[in-house]
Amino acid sequence: MALRGLCRTFSGDPPVEALRSIDIDLAPGSFTALIGPSGCGKTTVLRILAGLDEASSGGFEFEPSRTPRIGYCFQEPRLLPWRRIDANVALPLELEGMPREERRRRAGSAIERVELGGFAAAMPATLSGGMRMRAAVARALVAEPQLLLLDEPFGALDEVTRYRLDEMLHDLWRRDRFTALLVTHSIPEAVFLAERVVVLSPRPGRIIGEVAVDLTERTPQVRATDEFAHLVQRVYRLLLEAMGDGA
């Protein structure tokens, strides 16, 4: 899977060029993070991949010419407030027309995997922000996607909760090996999760450079190592360059 020459210009007066010729390879089972100043079109990349928006030119290529199953995690949990957590998690399966029993079984296992066991019958309004986001991750994973798109899913959470959810996401990825594309504002989050951090420039978004993340292990302790700090610095320098402040 790859993005080739992706451009997106929003029509309007004047037209807004959001993305300019984006190329990203998404090797099967890889984890890529996309980072850049706000308004640089990061989210637009995900929306185009998910079919919620259309590229002006270029786009999403995949082989074998079969559309990959896509899971999407929005910035907000976007749970249906009238449904229990299990019914929310099962929604993508329900919309596919999967039989109820099978749906229930898969939703139950997805809920277990995000460590929400025991809250399957809870209503969204009774859960904390972090738990609601876990449910949203479970919903994105329930259909066993080949490509998981994450649009700054934990941005609204407090730092400690965010770290915990990053660790959970890393474990899920290591186990299931879906291809992941994460959009984030947080450099430590990008470094902790991704094998590769791609840095975008301010609008129109272009790729400025990338940093390969070769952490030997990704435990909570790694965040306190020099190795980690060094990677964060490298991404930060690229970002400064992108903003035109580092020259």
Place this chain on the structure above:
Amino acid sequence: MPRIAVAAPPIAVVAATVLLWWLAVRAFEIPEYLLPTPGAVLEAVWVERDRLAWGMLATAIGASGGFAIAAALGIAIGSILGLSRFLERGFYPLTLLLQMVPLVALAPILVVWLGYGQRAVIASAAIVALFPVIANTLGGMRSVDRDLEELFSLHRAGLASRWWRLRLPASLPSIVTGLRIAAGLAVIGAIVGEFVSAYAGDRAPLGMVIVSAMREYRTDLMFGAIGLAAIVGFALFGIVNFGGWLLLRRWHASARSSSD
């Protein structure tokens, strides 16, 4: 708030009103045919209890039949108008215009179309109750969370699935508000329908009881029938309210605060 503190003020006001009524009739020696005493009204209700019970039943059937039609039709029309800006812009002003028509004035026409009897009563109740259901359904459909709509687009949900799984439940709080208004209006529509669609006999509806009591100057019976019509309205409203609470209590703030 303790139950007693909630219930006491309205009970006190009603009791004081009834007492004042009784005192006024006695003090000013108002003739019975203008304003009977509360006791006389209760006595008339008791004497005519069979006739009034059948009347209540007939009116309840007319009003709830009309209400059911208004609810189904109103939700359907509101949902369809909510599908596109074009439909809404095209039809909604028309429905507002229709709302300006004094709908109860249509009752005689309904009798011409549907004949004397309960069908005209149900139609009258339905027409009067229809518009608030349309307006509130449309309002609900229009304010469905865009983010949730996008979630359904992501999964390529069809129109029917989107309506059933997203738009209808999201609009439910607003629809319930419309149905509450419709419950009261349905009884008004039914009574007016009964005034003009005159089907008399032992099992005449309350509207007919009121008209024939008027011809006999039986004010006590008229008051009794009006009171019972109000009870029918209260009952219908109560059922709708309870139904709304059942549907919304698990997730919507409007139901949760009233149950606490």
